[in-house]
Amino acid sequence: MPLPKTEPGITGQELQKLAVKAHEASDLLKAMAHQTRLLILCILAKEERTVSQIEELLGIQQAMVSQQLARLRMEGLVNTRRAGRLVYYSIGNANLTIFLDSLFGLFEATDPD
Numbered sequence: 001m002p003l004p005k006t007e008p009g010i011t012g013q014e015l016q017k018l019a020v021k022a023h024e025a026s027d028l029l030k031a032m033a034h035q036t037r038l039l040i041l042c043i044l045a046k047e048e049r050t051v052s053q054i055e056e057l058l059g060i061q062q063a064m065v066s067q068q069l070a071r072l073r074m075e076g077l078v079n080t081r082r083a084g085r086l087v088y089y090s091i092g093n094a095n096l097t098i099f100l101d102s103l104f105g106l107f108e109a110t111d112p113d
Helices: 012-032 035-046 051-058 062-074 094-109
Strands: 078-083 086-091
Touching: 012 035, 035 051, 035 062, 035 078, 035 086, 035 094, 051 062, 051 086, 062 078, 062 086, 086 094
Parallel strands: none
Antiparallel strands: 078 086
């Protein structure tokens, strides 16, 4: 992808760094751009949960929950912890919780209720 022309006040090196960060942000937004994955992240932002617990909360099949968790795990957005036969999922980055709070804060500000 060609970089935009350099504007006065921003160097080519700064633009290169910005392009890298924009790519990382784009990847994060793509990973979160699915309603079920976003709901799972919101649930995990409160506390760690098992697949069964998430399945029960969302009322969807375990296969769908597992598929979405696999994508979130692949993207590094969730961590796992094994306790016996159970696998617990949690948010993989504290900054993600801050981001989710900010994201939903935008919608609360415009909520007509």
